[in-house]
Amino acid sequence: MTRTKRMLINKTFTKAHFGYNDMKQLTRFLTLCLLLTGVSALTGCNEGENAASDLDVMELIDAHMKNFEETWATGDGSLLGAFYAEDAVRIASNRQKPLYGRKAIADHFDLGFEQDADDPQLSLKVVAARSVGNDLILAVGEWYGTSERKGAWFNLFQTDGASVISLFDNAMTYNPTNDLSQVERLYDEEYVGEGSDMVNRAIERYTSNLNAGNIEALAEQMFEVDGIQVSHNGIFQGHEELVAGIAPPDDGVTMTAQGYGYLPVADDLVLNWGGYHAKNNEGALLAFGQWGNLLRIVDGDIILIVEAAGVYSGN
Numbered sequence: 001m002t003r004t005k006r007m008l009i010n011k012t013f014t015k016a017h018f019g020y021n022d023m024k025q026l027t028r029f030l031t032l033c034l035l036l037t038g039v040s041a042l043t044g045c046n047e048g049e050n051a052a053s054d055l056d057v058m059e060l061i062d063a064h065m066k067n068f069e070e071t072w073a074t075g076d077g078s079l080l081g082a083f084y085a086e087d088a089v090r091i092a093s094n095r096q097k098p099l100y101g102r103k104a105i106a107d108h109f110d111l112g113f114e115q116d117a118d119d120p121q122l123s124l125k126v127v128a129a130r131s132v133g134n135d136l137i138l139a140v141g142e143w144y145g146t147s148e149r150k151g152a153w154f155n156l157f158q159t160d161g162a163s164v165i166s167l168f169d170n171a172m173t174y175n176p177t178n179d180l181s182q183v184e185r186l187y188d189e190e191y192v193g194e195g196s197d198m199v200n201r202a203i204e205r206y207t208s209n210l211n212a213g214n215i216e217a218l219a220e221q222m223f224e225v226d227g228i229q230v231s232h233n234g235i236f237q238g239h240e241e242l243v244a245g246i247a248p249p250d251d252g253v254t255m256t257a258q259g260y261g262y263l264p265v266a267d268d269l270v271l272n273w274g275g276y277h278a279k280n281n282e283g284a285l286l287a288f289g290q291w292g293n294l295l296r297i298v299d300g301d302i303i304l305i306v307e308a309a310g311v312y313s314g315n
Contacts, residue, residue: 058129061139061157064164065124072122075113081106084166085158089261091273091292093151093172093232093310096186098260098273098290105169121146124153127235128228133266135159136167138294138306140230143171150174154230154308156271156294168263168271170292172232172310180312185288187275188260198302199259199272202295207255213248223304224296230308232289252281257291268297269305276309288312 064083071079081102084090090099092108099105113120122145129139137157144150151173157164191199202222209218219242223229229236229246236245249255259274272295277288291309295302 061129077106077110091170093313170308173313176313
């Protein structure tokens with residue numbers, strides 16, 4: 001029995017005097033007991049249903065990824081495009097700007113197959129998947145390609161219960177070694193529409209904590225308790241892993257970020273994406289890439305459910 005239930009029952013007993021009014025009070029007490037028992041029973045049922053639902057979600061995503069792998073082996077970008085919603089957004093570490101829409105995503109896959117046409121191979125691992133709404137599923141994991149290439153990914157799916165389709169996809173390469181100082185930095189148009197004030201406040205909180213090396217404050221202020229970061233350094237879940245895994249910039253290096261897009265997907269959930277770069281005190285560009293996050297709106301601000309950010313890996 002919870003502390004709240006005990007307090008309610010003890011309070012009821014204290015007021016009982018066993019007259020007419022006492023009988024009314026006793027009746028109320030018994031009714032309260034029945035109600036609380038019912039709530040406990042329902043809570044127990046819901047916990048079991050959630051556990052089963054989590055299992056179903058993982059099986060659904062595993063099956064989807066297996067299908068994606070098999071379709072990838074065909075080397076046909078148009079077939080892969082069918083895994084994405086018509087207005088889906090995709091961020092890839094070998095691009096400097098997001099891909100908007102199914103056709104752009106399919107064309108980008110075709111371009112990649114043309115550049116690496118020998119034997120297209122892809123293996124996908126699901127690290128975590130869970131429902132975040134009536135018809136929304138987040139999933140994160142790792143990918144393994146040819147020539148020992150590997151990386152991480154984040155997807156937000158919409159589901160009808162039997163299948164899923166990707167609304168948002170962010171894939172990055174682990175620890176790319178390109179000399180980014182010789183690459184011209186390109187930007188997408190900065191987002192200034194609905195929610196941009198929340199986005200800018202969140203970017204300011206994130207980057208100020210990161211640049212100051214306040215990683216514990218960053219995790220506490222910016223992530224949900226079970227929040228996830230997917231990056232070119234790995235996948236970290238929960239505040240303890242986030243604090244251990246997020247590294248602040250080196251001395252004399254400052255990280256800056258820009259927002260490119262904002263898409264509400266539920267009453268309190270939004271997708272938000274953009275770019276970032278790191279410069280030293282002399283203004284030299286040291287690193288840059290893109291990010292794409294799933295966030296929850298809480299009291300007029302946004303906090304991270306999933307942050308996904310990768311360094312530009314080159315074409």
